[in-house]
Amino acid sequence: MSDSVAGSLAAEKNFYQEKTHKGILAWLLSTDHKRIGIMYLFSMLTFFLIAVFLGFLMRLEMLTPGETVMGAHTYNSIFTLHGVLMIFLFIIPGIPAAFGNFMLPLQIGARDVAFPRLNLLSYWFYLTGAILALLSLFTGPGPADTGWTFYAPYSLRTGTNVALAVMAAFILGFSSILTGLNFITTMHRLRAPGMSFFKMPLFCWSLYATGWIQILATPILGITLALVLMERWLGIGVFDPVKGGDPVLYQHLFWIYSHPAVYIMILPAMGILSDIIPTFARRTIFGYKAIAFSSLAIAFVGYLVWGHHMFTSGISDTSRMAFSFLTFLVAIPSAIKVFNWLATLYKGSIDVTPPFLYGISFIILFSIGGLTGLILGALATDIHVHDTYFVVAHFHYVMFGGTGFVFFAALHYWGPKMFGRMFNSKVSYIAWGFLFVGFNMLYFTMFVLGYMGMPRRYYDFLPEFHSLHVVATVGSWILIIGIIIMFVNLYRGFRYGPRATMNPWGGTTLEWKVPTPPPLENFDKIPEVKHEPYYHPRNQEERQ
Amino acid sequence: MSGASPTTGAVDSVFIFIVAISLFFLVLITFLMIYFIIKYNKKRHAKAEDIHGNTTLEIIWTVIPTIIVLFMFYFGWKGFEFIRNAPEDSMEVSVTARMWSWLFEYPNGVETDTLYVPVNTPIKLLLNSQDVIHSFYVPAFRIKEDAVPGLQNYLWFEVSKIGEYDVLCAEYCGLQHAYMLTKVKAMPQEKFEEWYEQMRQETQSTYASSDSTQMSIEASPKTSMAGSRLVQTRGCMACHSTDGSKMIGPTFQGLFGREVVLIEDEKEITITADESYIRESIMQPNKKLVKGYNPLMPSQEGQLSDEELNAIVEYLKKL
Structure with missing residues (x-):
């Protein structure tokens, strides 16, 4: 890549200093992809922290048998809300909306996304959905108590405020579709001269694969939720067996979206890791095309495996077999990625920085999540562990251990670029220690609980599960201490830390060749791309 | 096969098979990762080497996992076939689930809220629900199937040891979901016959006067x-x-x-x-x-x- 881009632009204003409006409107009306990215980031982190707190309350309730701190109704509402906030307001928009928005145009050498105003509109949809979700807590007959899956016919019967929560998810869907559409167009139309698809950083590839899922799968969620609303308001009988409907149909429709959505959550994290590893191994990625195509393969096969959420629902034995088979196939591209990341460490010159440490935790935690997924994909074993803590542990390993840890890695990796200041690395390592220990204590215990037969969404438990619940709850405290240390450190760093240089990590992709923080339209002159994304000039010199 | 029911062993053997292979890969991945990070640390290995890929390796680590997961799929399916197909001579009991309790109906008309069964006799449960979706789950037997309103599902088991086994509802069904519990009580064959006959007579005599x-x-x-x-x-x-x-x-x-x-x-x-x-x-x-x-x-x-x-x-x- 052209180093001339780096230019001596110190005099140029950064994007924080360029304002179109005053006060908060400078943010809410800005179409700058960087401002929108940061708005998403702060909104999402707010909901993430609320949802963490709800998770903390759930674990506290499970500390002792019977009532500990709340009644059953409150508990049911809290786990519903924990799921809705984490899934719809944090992890689905998650990496694409925050880091994707900020980094994608920088990484491909563009001045903004293809449709900047549409981008702002999708943030407003996000905000509207979020406000509705919060309203559902304080208005009407109280927060929904259905679980984040809104399974019919329970969701049609309960007296709680399901309609508003469903509305919220419906509107959030539009935000997701528009973001996907925007990113795909951006990658097709706005790549800098010389940047072919195969010269894009792998984070872009993962956003590309994710974009297609967002566009093609999200409408099905919209249709499903619209049907739930019509059923509740107009009494049409699509899902309610009393009116001749089919509750299993609801599960099909719900998971046709929500399983691909799992890949919306994980693919961008895999993309970030594919950027972080070559940066800190100081060498090019191993198997660029294998990683890029495995993203597409996951996005494609991911559409066809939804039935594995329904192995006990009464679908035919033939469909159970077919879905089990396809589920095993989707495991392969993930395995390929893991092996390529490992191979990228080989003969590197590894610098264990905080972003690297948080990033590679993904490999272990995601592997545990993925391998236990095989137990859930196999028919015989799924029948036993379905709807138990085993499933809860599995998806927390994938979602939190995978996406969550990479999200933290990205905060450390790109945060200095976004905010212009550095955090304290030592404190980051300490926070990581708490996070890693607490995480495994909390969720690994759940695998054991699940195999012993502890069902999920239980307000109470049989005596034999008590001691393990205590272990998990103590784990949750350690985890939360880690989260607090990490965020306090990042906040202090990004607010008061020493100024970050243009390229503090020695990154090779284009975002490291613009000033920190970047100017309003990123590039003074659109760069011309000559090399692969993970080109370390030093390695070439030494070879000669 | 050991365990509380033949279904227990069928599930556990698949579980052990998958866990053993997974553990091997997890240890391998973790070991390689830590080994590389130490060996190729910048302190020891200042010069990185750009290796763009290796087609042979890519093929190896695509084909081997594919073969392994196909085996896992196969064993999972075989085990499922076993826990799915009830023997012909099974005793059929109807189960009705509703918020938040279970009703068991025996072929002779006896109704109970606890499932009494004879040991060493295959039992086939026909599941239904009166309201929302529930799920009949006996962890000790490793079996579970949803009770869906408007749909008849089934499962089977055969208790090998006399005793009591917990039955839990595994599909979230509202306020008292965690208390939708009952038990399978397995009795010796003769004792069960005795109980069964006694219950039948009680049921009949209650309504005899109502003629x-x-x-x-x-x-x-x-x-x-x-x-x-x-x-x-x-x-x-x-x-x-x-x-x-x-x-x-x-x-x-x-x-x-x-x-x-x-x-x-x-x-x-x-x-x-x-x-x-x-x-x-x-x-x-x-x-x-x-x-x-x-x-x-x-x-x-x-x-x-x-x-x-x-x-x-x-x-x-x-x-």
Whole structure:
């Protein structure tokens, strides 16, 4: 890549200093992809922290048998809300909306996304959905108590405020579709001269694969939720067996979206890791095309495996077999990625920085999540562990251990670029220690609980599960201490830390060749791309 | 195969197979990762080497995992085939799930809220639900299947050891989901036969008197006793108390002759609870709702015979 881009632009204003409006409107009306990215980031982190707190309350309730701190109704509402906030307001928009928005145009050498105003509109949809979700807590007959899956016919019967929560998810869907559409167009139309698809950083590839899922799968969620609303308001009988409907149909429709959505959550994290590893191994990625195509393969096969959420629902034995088979196939591209990341460490010159440490935790935690997924994909074993803590542990390993840890890695990796200041690395390592220990204590215990037969969404438990619940709850405290240390450190760093240089990590992709923080339209002159994304000039010199 | 039921072993062996292979890969991945990070640390290895890829390696680590997961799929499916196909000579018991209890119906008409079974006899359960989705789960037998309203699902097991085994509801079904528990009680064959016959006689004798006139029903203390048992086995007590305390539904205490405020077609009406009101509330519970309660109760239409309905009404009169 052209180093001339780096230019001596110190005099140029950064994007924080360029304002179109005053006060908060400078943010809410800005179409700058960087401002929108940061708005998403702060909104999402707010909901993430609320949802963490709800998770903390759930674990506290499970500390002792019977009532500990709340009644059953409150508990049911809290786990519903924990799921809705984490899934719809944090992890689905998650990496694409925050880091994707900020980094994608920088990484491909563009001045903004293809449709900047549409981008702002999708943030407003996000905000509207979020406000509705919060309203559902304080208005009407109280927060929904259905679980984040809104399974019919329970969701049609309960007296709680399901309609508003469903509305919220419906509107959030539009935000997701528009973001996907925007990113795909951006990658097709706005790549800098010389940047072919195969010269894009792998984070872009993962956003590309994710974009297609967002566009093609999200409408099905919209249709499903619209049907739930019509059923509740107009009494049409699509899902309610009393009116001749089919509750299993609801599960099909719900998971046709929500399983691909799992890949919306994980693919961008895999993309970030594919950027972080070559940066800190100081060498090019191993198997660029294998990683890029495995993203597409996951996005494609991911559409066809939804039935594995329904192995006990009464679908035919033939469909159970077919879905089990396809589920095993989707495991392969993930395995390929893991092996390529490992191979990228080989003969590197590894610098264990905080972003690297948080990033590679993904490999272990995601592997545990993925391998236990095989137990859930196999028919015989799924029948036993379905709807138990085993499933809860599995998806927390994938979602939190995978996406969550990479999200933290990205905060450390790109945060200095976004905010212009550095955090304290030592404190980051300490926070990581708490996070890693607490995480495994909390969720690994759940695998054991699940195999012993502890069902999920239980307000109470049989005596034999008590001691393990205590272990998990103590784990949750350690985890939360880690989260607090990490965020306090990042906040202090990004607010008061020493100024970050243009390229503090020695990154090779284009975002490291613009000033920190970047100017309003990123590039003074659109760069011309000559090399692969993970080109370390030093390695070439030494070879000669 | 060992374990509480043959299904236990069928599931556990697949589990052990997958866990063993997974553990191998997890250890391999973790070891390689840590080894590379130490060996190729910048302190020891200042010069990185760009290796763009290796097609042979890519093929190896695509093909080997594919073969392995196909084996896992195959064993998972084989195990499933076993736990899915009940032996022909299984004893069939109907299971009705509803918020938040279970009802078991034996071929001879006996109804219970706990599942009594003979050991070493395959039992096939036919699952149904009266309201929302529930899931019948016995961790000790490693079996689970949803009870879906409007759909008949099934599962089977065969208890190998005398004892009691927990039954849990595994599909979230509302407020008392965590308390939708019962037990499988496995007895020796002869003891079961004895119990089964005794229960049959009790069930028959209760309604034997109801062949006569309406008058005699009202007079019969046996009828109200049958009502008391029905209220237990049919799960009424999950939502209605008999001591005046407010639960999911209104209390049964002093119901007869009480003034109740009802909502019918969004209008408030006040009536005095009489026999016809109670009958209607059991058969069409959501037509008139007691003010302040949600329309959660499933209709008992087709679930209760005339005799059974009479017995429940008699019992409620006395509370």
